[in-house]
Amino acid sequence: MPGAALRLLCGVLLPAAVLRAEPLPRVAFAAGDPRRPLARFSLPNVSDYDALLLRGDEDELYVGARDRLLALAVGGPGPPLATASLPWAPTAEKASECAFKKKSQETECFNFIRVLVALNRTHLYVCGTYAFSPACAYVDLENFTLVASGRGQPFLDGKGQCPFDPQHTHTALLVDGELYAGTMNNFQGNEPIISRSLGGRPALKTDAFLRWLAADAAFVASFSAPGDDKVYFFFEETADEFDFFERLLVPRVARVCKGDVGGEKVLQKKWTTFLKAQLVCAQPGRFPFNVIQHAFALPRRAGRADFYAVFTAQWQAGGSAVCAYSQESVEQVFEGKYKELNKESSRWTVYGGPDMSPRPGSCSVGPSSDKALTFLKDHFLMDGKVLPGRGEPLLVRAGVKYTRIAVDEPRGLAGTAYRVLFLGTADGFLDKAVELPGAPHVVERIQLFPAPEPVKNLLLAPGKGLLYVGYSGGVLQIPLANCSGYRSCAECLLARDPYCAWDGHNRSCRPARLAGAHASGWLQDVETGQPAAACHRGRSGAAPRARGGPDGAAVETLSPPLHAVVRLPCPRRSALAAYAWQQPGEPPGAAAALLPDHTLLVLMRRGAAGAYRCQATENGYTWTVAHYLLREPAGAEEAPGRPAAGHHRSYWPQFVTVTVLLAVTLAAAACVAFGAYHEQLKARRKVRGCGAAPPPGRPEKEPLRAEAPPPPAAAPPARCLQLRDADADDGAERLPA
CATH class of the missing domain: 2.40.128 (Lipocalin)
Known part of the structure; x- marks a missing residue:
């Protein structure tokens, strides 16, 4: 195996220190959960x-x-x-x-x-x-x-602009009245093409004969930043530069220039600025994520953009990664060295010849630069690889396959811009994550459909605060934020949602954009999510308390009867929190049991009454999520057998006594019946033993020698004779006269 392919596969098999822990969604909503409302649209037979x-x-x-x-x-x-x-x-x-x-x-x-x-x-x-x-x-x-x-004509030929097969991936972008498309150009699905059509200039396309694109190239996205003179295409294809034992997919980014008009003698009606490079998205010590699913461009100032892409692994099922690339890093690779195919060895090597001016593939190449165009025909692949901004994936999730991504950039109360990632999955979930300096924070996960099916499209409407999801059965309209779902100051800040902030005047979690220029009395902490000091200071300026705090849940009073089993749910407000119960009396009494979902079962008996609190601890802050007050059962202080006036009498002791007595009686009866049956079996065995002698005239065993007569048969016992005679007499009486 060549060293280049080995490095690509292993993604640098170095003893990576400690791989970053996988972030978990803080909250999750099932399909149809009223806490996360979604608006659906669909039409019959569509x-x-x-x-x-x-x-x-x-x-x-x-x-x-x-x-x-x-x-x-x-x-x-x-x-x-x-x-x-x-x-x-x-x-x-x-x-x-x-x-x-x-x-x-x-x-x-x-x-x-x-x-x-x-x-x-x-x-x-x-x-x-x-x-x-x-x-x-x-x-x-x-x-x-x-x-x-x-x-x-009502219809135009869509070849080169739209795929033949609905299963083939594609991309299309309209820039200055011209359509840039990446798709399959034939019915068989083995001729990928990047084309430019519409507008007044000549149509351009990639050269199929020169194999600028592998036959299985699959396009996922295309972009052009405002004010930029280039168009970028993201796709995947089988790598020709690696001599690998099986089909090896490689994610790519290609670039063409808007001002390209094709060549006059060389590359007529073909791109004269087409270049492509490899994208890398890998963790140290693990297989690379080499299958690109989708990409998104977030525009920046001065015609620049940042590219976000979601990947899966070719040899590892059930895992996805998100990598972010700056446009500067992409351009740096396109300004680097070229690769060329050595025809003698049929291997791709680094071009070591002299530099050319103007540089082949640059947007300054004119139609008369035949030398540069001839060079470009065989030097369209760059040697460098585009690495993510942090050198590793921004987000990695095991057991999840992301299919779509959209990125928004809201501003917090202090004017800081935060990048929020919306990620659709192949089984119908939507993850919302915030990009932070240390590690991403997954705010929530929403199940979009009752039955698993892939998310086909995501479209942001940031001005309206909405996200649109396209799928096989219709369109979903989803609010970008769910601020009203956070009931307290602590939960609002612990969510670390850039769209939400705590309004101290109205004492509610509301969209941060409503704060306007005057955000006094509003609280938000996206970077650290520390509600202790902020929430208490926003309340009264007092120091934070170690337990409870201003975010305690409402008290629910219960009056169960004696010996009743009371179920006390503990709502899991966050998957990142640890939950514990505070019960009356330490240590907790033996009359309580904890279920896996942190629900507490309490058997009401004397001394079990009091306050029960379920507390959550997250990011160093503890608050009460459920508070129950169990009153002393009626009749707990009365004499046994005398119910208190005005209360229902408990028949639990009588029920237990009757049940025990009934069980003992049934067990005794079973023992007596079994003993009688056993004696009957013994009697039958004795009777059958009397008739064990062989019939007359048939010795039980032949003598070994003829001269030795067989021993006479032993006479049966007297009791057996009597029984046989009785049987014979009975039989004689039944014979007909």
Whole structure:
């Protein structure tokens, strides 16, 4: 195995000190939990709500589904409402051709909308698989109808812009009126392409003959930062530069320049600025996460961006990682050394020749630089690797497969910008995590669907404070924050949610954006999550108490009868907290039992009354999450057998006495019956033993010698004779005359 492939696989098999502990979601919500409300939208007989596009004012959401395009009114307090619906199914002829090509009429021969972009304020541009014959069309937003193209045709050829197969991944981006797409360019699904179309300039694409892309390249995302002159594509493909014993996938980032117009003599109608490099997302001492699932670009100032991507491992099931890359680190690799294929050894090596000016692949290369273009035809792969910002994954989760990512950047009370990651999984969960200097903090996990199914798309509406989730059965509208779910100052600060802060005036956890410029009386601590000093100081300025504090739960008074079993639940407000019960009397009495979910079972008897508190300790702070007051049972101080007036009498002692007596009686009866049955069996064995002698004329055993006569048979006992005679007499009496 070559050393390069070994290093890629093992991700540096060094004795890594101690791997960072996996962060757990602080709170989790099951599907349909009223504490985390979700608004759902769906239509009968419509499925695969995969493509999402939000209008600039975030008041209208366009959804591309199977055979249909929808317009939804969103952003209001209620669920999304359909305002327009545009059917767009393939013709019967196209569906028949699709079936003739051995494709399924139940699952594949439909028009799955894959490209959905806004050309301007009045028109959309959409493309669909159209029964394995990709087609595109313009949509007039005024009447929400398909309009004819400039050539008078209702549909345009979508080859190179949209995949044939709905299962193939793809990406499309509209920049300055031009569509940049990464998709499969043929029916067989073995010709990937990065193309540019629409607009007034000549269309460009990658060169399939030069194998700039492996036949199995799968695109997941594309970006262009505002003010930047480049477009980036994220994808995965089989690595040709590694001589490995099996198919080795490698995540990539490719770059093309917006000003590229193709070559005049060399690379005509082809990209003259195409370059690609390898992405690395690995932990020391572990297999790398080499399968990219999705990527997201968070714009920064001056035309820069940070890229976030989610990965899984090719050889390890059930694990995901999130890695973040700066645009500067990507550009640094594209400005580095090239790789080239040695035709004699068929191995990829580092190019060691002289530098060229202008640099091949740079955005300054013009159409007349034939020398640079000829060089680029064989030197499109960079030698350097793009490493994550921290040198390792930002977040690693075992047993989880992330499929989508979206990143928001809200500002806290002090004006600090925090990055919040929204991660969709393959089994229908949504994780919300905050990127912090030390380690990420997973605020919550939400189960989106009752039955497991993958999250197909995530779209942020930060101005409205909403997140939209596309899946096979519809669209979900989810508030970015759940501040009202935190009942106390301590819980509000321990959540470490940048969207939430404690309003000391209204004594409630509310969205931090409501504080405005004047945030006096508001509390927030995203970095450390220390509520002790902040919450007490915000209350009265007093020093914090070691137990309880201002965040104690409301007291619930119970009056159970004597000998009753009382169930005292302890709500798990946080998975990161440790829970313990305080009971009357130390140590706790033997009349209490603790269940695995921290529920306390108390048997009410004399002396069991008093205060029971379930306390949680998280991040060094202890507070009460449940407080119960059990009153002395009625009749506990009365004489035995005399119930107190006005209270129900307890029949527990009588019940126990009767039960014990009944059990003893049944046991004695069983013993007597068993003894009688045993004696009967013994008598039967004795009677059967009398008839054991062989019948007359048949000796029991032949003599060994003929001259020795057999011994005479022993006479049976007198009792046996009497029994046999009696039997014979009985039989004689029954004979007919």
